[in-house]
Amino acid sequence: MNILTKVAVIGLVLTTAACTRPDRFGAGAGDGVNTGSIAPIDPNAAMTGANDPKSPLYFNQTIGDRVLFQVDTSTLTDQGKAILNGQASWLQTNSDYLAIIEGHADEQGTREYNIGLGFRRANAVREYLVSQGVPANRLRVTSYGKERPIQVCSAESCYAQNRRAVTVISIASLS
Amino acid sequence: MLKRLMVVMLAVLLGGSAMAQSGPLRLTITDGVIEPLPYALPTFQAENTEATQVANDLSRLVAKDLSGTGLFREIPSSAFISQNSAFTQSVAYPDWRAINAQALITGAVTVSGNQLIVKFRLFDVFSGAEMGGGLQFAGTVDGWRRMGHKVADAVYSRITGEGGYFDSRVVYVAESGPKDQRQKRLAVMDYDGANVQFLTDSAALVLAPRFSPTGDRVLYTSFESGFPRINILDVASVGRRQLTTAPGEMAFSPRFSRDGSQVIYSLANGGNTDIYRSDLNSGAAIRLTEAPSIETAPSLSPDGSQIVFESDRSGTQQLYIMSANGGDARRISFGDGRYGTPVWSPRGDLIAFTKQNAGRFHIGVMRTDGSEERLLTASFLDEGPTWSPNGRVLMFMRETQGAVGTSSLYSVDISGRNLQPVAINGGASDPSWGPLQP
Numbered sequence: 001m002n003i004l005t006k007v008a009v010i011g012l013v014l015t016t017a018a019c020t021r022p023d024r025f026g027a028g029a030g031d032g033v034n035t036g037s038i039a040p041i042d043p044n045a046a047m048t049g050a051n052d053p054k055s056p057l058y059f060n061q062t063i064g065d066r067v068l069f070q071v072d073t074s075t076l077t078d079q080g081k082a083i084l085n086g087q088a089s090w091l092q093t094n095s096d097y098l099a100i101i102e103g104h105a106d107e108q109g110t111r112e113y114n115i116g117l118g119f120r121r122a123n124a125v126r127e128y129l130v131s132q133g134v135p136a137n138r139l140r141v142t143s144y145g146k147e148r149p150i151q152v153c154s155a156e157s158c159y160a161q162n163r164r165a166v167t168v169i170s171i172a173s174l175s
Numbered sequence: 176m177l178k179r180l181m182v183v184m185l186a187v188l189l190g191g192s193a194m195a196q197s198g199p200l201r202l203t204i205t206d207g208v209i210e211p212l213p214y215a216l217p218t219f220q221a222e223n224t225e226a227t228q229v230a231n232d233l234s235r236l237v238a239k240d241l242s243g244t245g246l247f248r249e250i251p252s253s254a255f256i257s258q259n260s261a262f263t264q265s266v267a268y269p270d271w272r273a274i275n276a277q278a279l280i281t282g283a284v285t286v287s288g289n290q291l292i293v294k295f296r297l298f299d300v301f302s303g304a305e306m307g308g309g310l311q312f313a314g315t316v317d318g319w320r321r322m323g324h325k326v327a328d329a330v331y332s333r334i335t336g337e338g339g340y341f342d343s344r345v346v347y348v349a350e351s352g353p354k355d356q357r358q359k360r361l362a363v364m365d366y367d368g369a370n371v372q373f374l375t376d377s378a379a380l381v382l383a384p385r386f387s388p389t390g391d392r393v394l395y396t397s398f399e400s401g402f403p404r405i406n407i408l409d410v411a412s413v414g415r416r417q418l419t420t421a422p423g424e425m426a427f428s429p430r431f432s433r434d435g436s437q438v439i440y441s442l443a444n445g446g447n448t449d450i451y452r453s454d455l456n457s458g459a460a461i462r463l464t465e466a467p468s469i470e471t472a473p474s475l476s477p478d479g480s481q482i483v484f485e486s487d488r489s490g491t492q493q494l495y496i497m498s499a500n501g502g503d504a505r506r507i508s509f510g511d512g513r514y515g516t517p518v519w520s521p522r523g524d525l526i527a528f529t530k531q532n533a534g535r536f537h538i539g540v541m542r543t544d545g546s547e548e549r550l551l552t553a554s555f556l557d558e559g560p561t562w563s564p565n566g567r568v569l570m571f572m573r574e575t576q577g578a579v580g581t582s583s584l585y586s587v588d589i590s591g592r593n594l595q596p597v598a599i600n601g602g603a604s605d606p607s608w609g610p611l612q613p
């Protein structure tokens with residue numbers, strides 16, 4: 001989740017910088033717009049924010065960056081496949097982005113096995129995305145096993161959220 | 176930095192030629208119920224005033240080591256008849272027999288400047304004889320704990336006939352922060368939780384450190400790059416390097432070979448995880464398993480000829496043994512539930528493991544053919560046993576449940592007795608017990 005957040009934040013910072021850079025359209029408000037001051041930028045309204053279909057934030061929030069798994073399995077559910085179909089089409093449209101697929105497990109299991117299980121889950125997502133036309137060389141997998149839970153209770157309601165594979169859009173461009 | 180200890184045999188003191196009446200003092204460690212052996216440990220004599228504090232602290236540490244095994248019970252000094260226990264004085268055996276002390280430990284401590292000398296003797300009270308010669312340890316004052324552990328190791332060893340484990344260190348993962356933002360860093364400590372020293376900062380997630388056979392290096396898994404990779408760290412300099420450098424290679428669960436020249440580990444390729452062996456000098460790697468399942472947590476037998484590991488090739492995690500060169504594996508775990516994290520005992524006779532069954536975790540041991548399975552613990556999450564140098568005790572991680580769940584280290588005898596927490600400040604996980612120090 002950290003990487004994910006970081007990418008989103010970097011996106012926003014870049015956006016803000018581009019929109020407020022004073023010499024972009026001449027000094028101050030000299031671009032003809034008759035407002036006396038620069039209005040604060042609403043991140044959600046920014047074109048690289050969640051409303052921009054080309055933004056990683058849109059990918060994360062609207063398409064959905066994660067799929068969930070049943071206990072000790074790496075089988076994609078129909079719901080998961082629907083999300084991955086959206087991910088595949090986004091990745092094909094936005095071909096400058098790479099993606100790292102992170103596999104995760106809940107805390108019911110030993111450390112090493114859960115790393116292996118996370119790899120299985122991440123790979124299941126990777127293979128599905130490739131089958132939907134995403135070039136394999138734009139996708140990498142990793143596994144955090146049970147090391148990065150997003151929900152902390154010791155109950156199925158939390159475990160279900162932690163058994164996940166998250167597609168993290170990387171800002172690194174291929175070109 | 177560790178202080179080098181010098182061990183010298185004292186010139187044979189006194190005759191100690193009294194004949195044993197009923198055989199020499201010997202505590203045989205068995206799986207049956209043990210009545211702890213009562214011993215007396217008068218505070219070691221301070222041979223000069225500078226030594227008073229150390230003599231007192233060191234005596235308490237020796238007693239803590241011995242009584243902490245559950246095999247020995249200290250007789251409180253308030254029960255002593257003979258209060259005068261000058262180191263060179265002949266032992267008043269009747270006084271010690273009267274309070275049923277079976278063993279008597281006496282000692283003397285000298286401090287001069289930064290130098291510390293500890294002498295001790297062990298007596299078999301009912302035989303009326305000294306056990307072994309006197310021993311003397313010399314070192315620096317700040318190394319007093321190690322000298323105390325060495326005294327306790329010598330006593331333990333002489334009475335049980337087995338090697339000790341007190342003068343040893345454990346490398347582990349020190350944990351802090353909430354469960355969803357857990358910070359982890361490598362640390363080493365004495366076996367009893369003292370002298371914690373951090374080996375890494377918490378900038379990158381680190382897991383499962385493993386000591387080399389001599390305790391000079393540590394293998395561990397690091398997520399510094401966002402992908403699991405194996406690092407090797409020199410304990411003295413804290414210098415480290417990445418073990419495998421092939422691009423895209425993701426490796427974890429490393430362990431040293433018994434001679435410290437090779438590493439066995441898991442390597443993930445896509446969704447598949449297999450076991451490999453790699454030479455630390457040349458970097459040459461050999462693949463040992465080729466199955467579409469998860470093969471991980473390899474551990475070598477003491478003679479280096481076999482590897483025990485876990486695999487879910489049958490559908491659930493189970494334990495298997497194969498040749499150190501790979502090939503066919505035979506399954507050894509057949510009970511209910513799942514088995515993982517196998518570790519071969521230093522004696523070669525047992526495999527310690529983590530078992531999950533019916534929503535509980537256990538630490539257990541079984542023979543290498545899978546027979547005589549014994550579960551030693553049970554809790555919400557017990558995981559990752561590591562053997563004491565003498566193969567008598569297991570240390571492992573116990574995690575409590577829920578949002579505020581934390582990890583800590585525990586130890587338990589392989590008999591299942593004497594379960595106790597290791598006193599460490601803060602969270603701790605993934606212990607790896609190093610060798611008895613020279």
